[in-house]
Amino acid sequence: MIQSAEEFIRLRDSEIREEYYRATFEEAEEGVWERVIEKYPDYKIWVIRNxxxxxxxxxxxxxxxxxxVRQEVALKRxxxxxxxxxxxxxxDEGVRSFLLSNTKLTLEQKKAVKTDDxxxxxxxLEEILRNAES
Structure with missing residues (x-):
């Protein structure tokens, strides 16, 4: 388990494969993630990718x-x-585009994504719906 924001940063920046993977796959308490976000805002995307x-x-x-950052969240299953x-x-239409790319969403959910602007x-969205029919 990742114990601190500093440990997460060290693992994420490590050139040692096992340590780098720990930053991707190991758990941390919610407070650790909050401290990473607060102290190291450039690592928000890496927190989301965990x-x-x-x-x-x-x-x-x-x-x-x-x-x-919101685009990364949109991709999470x-x-x-x-x-x-x-x-x-x-x-941001880019965020909504990433959301449409989320493979966990149902077609009904994808139809609910704002596209009129x-x-x-x-x-x-039309292409996604056409491909789903074939």
Whole structure:
């Protein structure tokens, strides 16, 4: 288990494969993730990419001002319904595009993603729906 924000950063930046993998696959308490986000904001995406990150941390990151952070959340397979609803109406069409790429979402969920303000996003959704029919 990752014990501190500093340990996570050290593992993430390590050139030793086993340590690098620990940053991706090992658990940490929610407080550790919160400290990483607070003290090392450049590592938010790496927190999101951890396979064990709690949904509560994802919910926090889904409200981040940086659309790149929200895009990473949109790709997570374990997002909650409330995170989905928030991101489905995100002002950034890139975030909504990443959400449409989330393989865990049902077609009904994908249809609920806001596309009316973006012709290319509407086209992407139509393509997803066409491919699902074939």
């Amino acid at each position: 396979k064990t990150v709690p949904v509560e941390i994802l919910a926090q990151m889904a409200k981040d001002p940086d659309p790149n 374990k997002i909650s319904e409330s995170i989905f609803r928030l991101l489905a109406a995100d002002p 973006s012709p290319w996003l509407a086209e992407k």
